[in-house]
Amino acid sequence: MNPPRISPVPLPDDTIETLLDTLTRQHYCVIDQVIPAELVHSLHELALARQQSGQMHQAGTSKAAIANPALRADQIAWLEDNDPHPSVQHYFALLAELQHLINRHFMMGLDSVEAHFAIYPAGSSGYATHLDQFSHHRHTIATGARALTATLYLNEDWTPDAGGELRLYLDEHAQAPGQEAAHLDISPLGGRLVLFLSARFWHAVLPAKHPRVSVTGWFKTR
Numbered sequence: 374m375n376p377p378r379i380s381p382v383p384l385p386d387d388t389i390e391t392l393l394d395t396l397t398r399q400h401y402c403v404i405d406q407v408i409p410a411e412l413v414h415s416l417h418e419l420a421l422a423r424q425q426s427g428q429m430h431q432a433g434t435s436k437a438a439i440a441n442p443a444l445r446a447d448q449i450a451w452l453e454d455n456d457p458h459p460s461v462q463h464y465f466a467l468l469a470e471l472q473h474l475i476n477r478h479f480m481m482g483l484d485s486v487e488a489h490f491a492i493y494p495a496g497s498s499g500y501a502t503h504l505d506q507f508s509h510h511r512h513t514i515a516t517g518a519r520a521l522t523a524t525l526y527l528n529e530d531w532t533p534d535a536g537g538e539l540r541l542y543l544d545e546h547a548q549a550p551g552q553e554a555a556h557l558d559i560s561p562l563g564g565r566l567v568l569f570l571s572a573r574f575w576h577a578v579l580p581a582k583h584p585r586v587s588v589t590g591w592f593k594t595r
C-alpha cells in the first residue's frame with residue numbers, strides 16, 4: 374500500500390505495551406476501547422451505505438473465491454488505501470502504525486495490508502471453521518502470505534444473546550478442529566480489535582441474530 378495521507382493517531386504507550394506483551398505470550402490479542410468511538414461509528418455508517426448502494430458482493434472461500442453462503446454468509450467490500458473517505462484513511466493510518474510497531478518488535482516483515490468491510494446478515498449462519506492462509510501458502514514457500522489477521526468490530530449495541538462470536542481455536546491443529554476443541558468465543562462488540570497469527574489459529578464466525586458488521590484486514594509478508 375502507499376503511505377496513508379492522514380498521519381496515525383499515536384496509540385497510548387500502555388496500550389502498545391499490553392498489545393505487544395499479549396501477542397508475545399498468546400499469539401493473539403483482544404483490545405477494547407482503543408479505536409475512537411466516532412471512528413467506529415463512522416465506519417459502521419459507511420459499511421451500511423456501501424451495502425445500500427450495491428457496492429458489496431457475496432464473499433467467497435478458497436483462492437478461487439467461490440461463493441458458498443452455507444460456509445460463509447458475509448457480503449464484503451474491499452477498501453482501497455486511496456479511498457478518499459476520512460474514516461477509511463484514518464483506519465489505514467492506524468493499521469500502518471500497528472504494522473510498524475509489530476515489525477519493530479517481532480521482525481515479522483509485514484509489508485502491506487489489505488482490508489474489507491464485512492456484513493453478515495441477520496440470521497446468518499456465520500463462517501465455517503477455517504484458516505486465513507491459503508493452503509498453497511501454508512505448504513510452500515510463497516510470497517505475499519497473510520501473516521496477521523486484524524478484525525475491528527463495528528456493532529455498537531451488540532448484546533450477548535445476538536451471538537455472532539468469533540470462535541478462536543487455541544491449539545494448533547493440522548486439520549479443522551471439531552467444535553469441542555479448546556476455544557475462546559469473542560463477542561463482536563463495537564470498537565473491539567482482535568489480532569491473531571493467520572497461519573496459527575483456526576477460527577469460525579458463529580450464527581448471528583442481527584446484522585454483524587466489521588472491517589477485517591490482513592497484514593501480509595513480502
Ligand SMILES: O=C(O)CCC(=O)C(=O)O
Nearest residue numbers: 500505524539578587589
Ligand atoms: O469477523 C470475524 O470475526 C472473522 C472473519 C473471518 O474469519 C474472515 O473474514 O476470514
Ligand SMILES: [Fe+2]
Nearest residue numbers: 503504505576
Ligand atoms: Fe478468517
